[in-house]
Amino acid sequence: MALVLVVNAGSSSIKTAVFDGGLNERLRIEAQGIGQTGALLLGDAPPVRLDLPDHQTAFRAILDGLRQKGISGADLTAAAHRVVHGGPNLAETTTITPAVRSAIAEAQPLAPLHNPHHLGAIDALAALLPDLPQVAAFDTGFHRSNPDVARRYALPDRAETAALRRYGFHGISYESLVQNFPQTTGADLPRRLLALHLGNGASLCAILERQSVATTMGFSPLGGLTMGTRAGEIDAGAVLHLVRDVGLEEAQTLLHHESGLLGLSNVTADMRQLAETDTTAARFAREHFCYWITRQAGSMIAAMNGIDGIAFTGGIGENDSEVREKVLANLSWAGNIPNWIIPAAEEKHIARQALALLKDPAHP
Structure with a gap:
């Protein structure tokens, strides 16, 4: 076999x-x-x-x-x-x-x-x-269906900016979610699905008719939501200011490894530990995480011109009921939206794709 x-x-x-x-x-x-x-x-x-x-x-x-x-x-x-x-x-x-x-x-x-x-x-x-x-x-592949207006930054068309675009990440997770949704839930995939991959790295994806049309991560996995140690959404001017103050290498370390839940709480990047830590900073870190999920969810819903369902995946998405409940409460303005938990199965999906590729008669 x-x-x-x-x-x-x-x-x-x-x-x-x-x-x-x-x-x-x-x-x-x-x-x-x-x-x-x-x-x-x-x-x-x-x-x-x-x-x-x-x-x-x-x-x-x-x-x-x-x-x-x-x-x-x-x-x-x-x-x-x-x-x-x-x-x-x-x-x-x-x-x-x-x-x-x-x-x-x-x-x-x-x-x-x-x-x-x-x-x-x-x-x-x-x-x-x-x-x-x-x-x-x-991981960038699933988001190739994003329209150009979603992918392109408002930068001049020059050689030095050619690679600067919103690529998006966690694509294997989202593609797996689409593949596994009917079997996992017993329901058809909603036409307009807001998918939330919530873990140490976190992002949202607007999935319209099985395709990604918008996602919160952009040029790198650093952008978008508050994450375990990544800053998420931050003004480019603030990044330039930080680089001027501390230098490129230290700024990169701070933004990738010392920010996010860890930076806000000054305790840990682990949401389970934060839930058990009774400090103002720990509670604020979890609140910050949920706030930016729901704030950026609004832009994903706008990209689909509405919403028919919500799917949670990833370690936090699957296991932290308090986060799920908070996010759903914050999105109650959109109506009583059906929601599901879809266990992450990225490795299985990669194996499925590899086997399909190798069975393809056109494969060398």
């Missing part, structure tokens, strides 16, 4: 899951602490401490873990990677060829915190299993 290794690589971790041809998850392995003394998590077993200086060493450990569970490299049909940014030209799930790899590399300036690590994983796996087909699924 076909086996697909789904890969989500970051700067210090590689999360993998093996799916069979029936899209059943067979095994989950995670390498943590890459670049230092790390650990391998094999299924539900306790972590095994390992020295993981780089991604290739981490993949060797993952492949060793697979072998311990009776899965060799030769048993794998493909490796399918989540790639955050496809740049201006890559949208559809595709086989990673030299040209595709080059395009992912060219998009690195657009996602400097993500794409370099995806490339590191692609290259490391290619070195270890050179005959294994590799596939890329892009």
